[in-house]
Amino acid sequence: MGRLQAIAVWLDQRLHLTKLFETTAGHTVPARSGSWWYVFGSATLVCFIIQVVTGILLALLYIPSANEAWLSLQYLNYQQPLGWYLRAVHGWGSNFMVAMISIHMAQTFLFGAHKYPRELTWIAGVFLFLCTLGMAFTGQVLRWDQDAYWGLGIGAAMMGRFPLIGRELVALMLGGLIIAGETLSRFFTLHVFVIPGLIIALISVHLRLVLTAGINEYPEPGKLVNKETYHEEYEALLKKTGVPFYPKAIDKDITFSGLLILAILTCAAVFGPFGPNGPPDPTLINTVPRPDFYFLPLFSVFALLPPYMETFLILTAPVVGIVLLLVLPFLSGTGEKSARRRPVAVLSVIFIFLNLSVLAYLGLSSPWSPHMDAWSADPTPIEYVKNRTPLELQGALVIQDKQCRNCHSLGGRGGERGPALDGVATRLTHDQLIRQVLQGGGNMPAYGKQLSPPEVTALVAFMETLHPAHEPPARPSAVPAAPGR
Amino acid sequence: MAEQEMGNSKTPSAWKVSRRSFLFKLGMGLNVVAAALVSVPLVGYMLSALRHKAWQAWIPLGPLNDFPENQTRLATYVNPFTRPWDGQTSNQPCWVRRLEGEKFQVFAINCTHLGCPVRWFPQSGLFMCPCHGGVYYADGSHASGPPPRGLYEYETKIKDGQLWVRGGELPTLSQPV
Secondary structure (H helix, E strand, C coil): CCHHHHHHHHHHHHHCHHHHHHHCCCCEEEHHHCCHHHCHHHHHHHHHHHHHHHHHHHHCCCCCCCCCHHHHHHHHHHCCCCHHHHHHHHHHHHHHHHHHHHHHHHHHHHCCCCCCCCHHHHHHHHHHHHHHHHHHHHHHHHCCCHHHHHHHHHHHHHHCCCCCCHHHHHHHHHCCCCCCHHHHHHHHHHHHHHHHHHHHHHHHHHHHHHHHHCCCCCCCCCCEECCCCHHHHHHHHHHHHEEEHHHHHHHHHHHHHHHHHHHHHHHHHHHCCCCCCCCCCCCCCCCCCCCCHHHHHHHHHHHHCCHHHHHHHHHHHHHHHHHHHHHHHHHCCCEECCHHHCHHHHHHHHHHHHHHHHHHHHHHHCCCCCCCCHHHHCCCCHHHCCCCCHHHHHHHHHHHHCCHHHCCCECCECCCCCCCCCCHHHCCCHHHHHHHHHHCCCCCCCCCCCCCHHHHHHHHHHHCCCCCCCCCCCCCCCCCCCCCC | CHHHHHHHCCCCCHHHHHHHHHHHHHHHHHHHHHHHHHHHHHHHHHHHHHCCCCCCEEEEEEEHHHCCCCEEEEEEEECCCCCCCCHHHHEEEEEEEECCCCCEEEEECECCCCCCECEEECCCCEEECCCCCCEEECCCCEEECCCCCCCCEEEEEEECCEEEEEECCCCCCCCCC
16 A cells, blocks of 8 residues: 555545545436436536636625725726626626526426425525525626616615505615615625525535435336335336446536536627626616616516506515425426426426516517607608608608607607507598597507697698508598598 | 433432533523524614614705796705715706796606606606606606506705705605605
């Protein structure tokens, strides 16, 4: 026995490293579980480690003070060597972490990993998912730019919808009466101490449960989970096809993680850091606040929900959603594991992802928001001013000047809140146009007080010309068609 | 190990067992008291965000001449309750609408839907919100979109030739200014 070996043995007898290894990295897993489908959990963990390392380094310069946070980020972006790159890696790391944990959750659900006897693994995972979203939101706040400021405003407005204790909840969330220094300190504490601490504790539980309950076996259609026989079957499977996780099943995990890290680094290098955008001065109101992509679906929901159910859903839907996720392993704890025999599970996942994607897409274009500068910036299409009378041209000016274009597009430019005005004359008669402009309705404000009679006459005269050459304008059904009209 | 044997053995000296259990109970009791003593100030510290001498105060917005009649203008003020490190965030905007003479309406900047900053368009006489498309008329009443009510309106007064508003708190549906 060489001297080095003797030292190793001496250390091992005291530190029990081989024993630790055998029960952790070296534990036996079913060979088929070393699958490409099983790499997303470790991928999420890798993202988290990247976040911890880059986060610690960013904290060397970041100042969690309302007065200086935004400045310190500018410094990181433009002065500190490689500061921009660290911010970019941290930002992209968070995007990838949210993506990985979402895929991991969908995959484990589709593979029936939440079923007996792994209910607590799933529940710990649900809390990890919530913590990850918490990190995403608090991280966005630490950027302390205009989006962060008004994002907090949206959060406070939601809290303010709670009956009875709304005012107190807002004050607790903001750490004061307005969004200011204490608010930032609060979210800094959450982002840097509280939630990461929770995540580390939850990861410990999650991984410990993976070891004690064993990794989920690759599901086979028709093989049902039965509480009486499950453990025997799993033991038999391990005996028959068991391999040590290291080095037999870890190969795909490390390959995928390597690719993942490269992807994060590449995105960071190519696309750079996120923001900060405008400074957090609430008096700079010419801003269009938008959340980071993970909260775009939520942002869209708020625009699309009928107002009467909005408060009710804001207060109850998150609770219902979380409770559903938590009780899922008890609702479907046994039976079929394979996605091939669980059409409802597959459809649910498709339904949820489709919904989130469509809502996020809508959030990017926000067709419900007025285009604030359309009235002064978008040109009137040339064919709409050709051969028009002076009165009609005056109407074209009224459309611009009264901000109609902020909500109504012409020639594909302008807001999408209201219907496009190209061809409006084929839909509304002369009288209907006047009524709609003066009284509004159908989610359009009434302009009766803001338009003089000559302006209305000009505006309607112009809109009556907006119809395709081959399609006559609408006419009142009560008036018989006269030749020449 | 030795202690366990002593505790479990049927020794006649029962007072030893009771002393042990007494010590255990004493230790637990002391820790309960300590936990209470620690948690009361901790919770009090946490909840201090709720203990304000005042939630609102009168704030001057400037001389009346700054606000021409029949116009709506953006005014800014420094929030009366601030910390020295609040920086720009202590600046607060609001919309001042002067009607005829000394009649004023002052609206909070925050949309009543979810708090985004509304913008005033004098030509069409509308406030528009950039987030979810809320629109309000010049008098602050709801015109269209998802907001559940009109704009939040500050209490106003005129003193020493200045326009004052009562504010200092982020307005929400629970606390409309």
